Amino acid sequence: MATRSRRQKISTTIALENDAYLKSLVKRGKAANLGEAIDHSVRFARRAEARKKLEEATAAFYASLSGEALREEKKLERAVSTASKRVKYDAE
Numbered sequence: 001m002a003t004r005s006r007r008q009k010i011s012t013t014i015a016l017e018n019d020a021y022l023k024s025l026v027k028r029g030k031a032a033n034l035g036e037a038i039d040h041s042v043r044f045a046r047r048a049e050a051r052k053k054l055e056e057a058t059a060a061f062y063a064s065l066s067g068e069a070l071r072e073e074k075k076l077e078r079a080v081s082t083a084s085k086r087v088k089y090d091a092e
Helices: 016-027 034-064 067-085
Strands: none
Touching: 016 034
8 A cells, every 4th residue: 555655635525325335445344444445446447447448459459460460360369278278277
């Protein structure tokens, strides 16, 4: 968690349902206080946004491939899929 000196004080109003959600994070032990609950929620939103950007960039990459490059990607996809089936994830 960010140190006290690296935090920015803000004052705002929020919807009642968002206030209830943030307080529930504190009550369930997901955050120590409302500030941490807000940080938690913002981190979640930022990760979701980054994931969406990555998905869009990936889709654009595959859409831009020529026929031969796409065939090569498909071959690689099959090879990785086959190899991953051999991995024993539960083995120690």
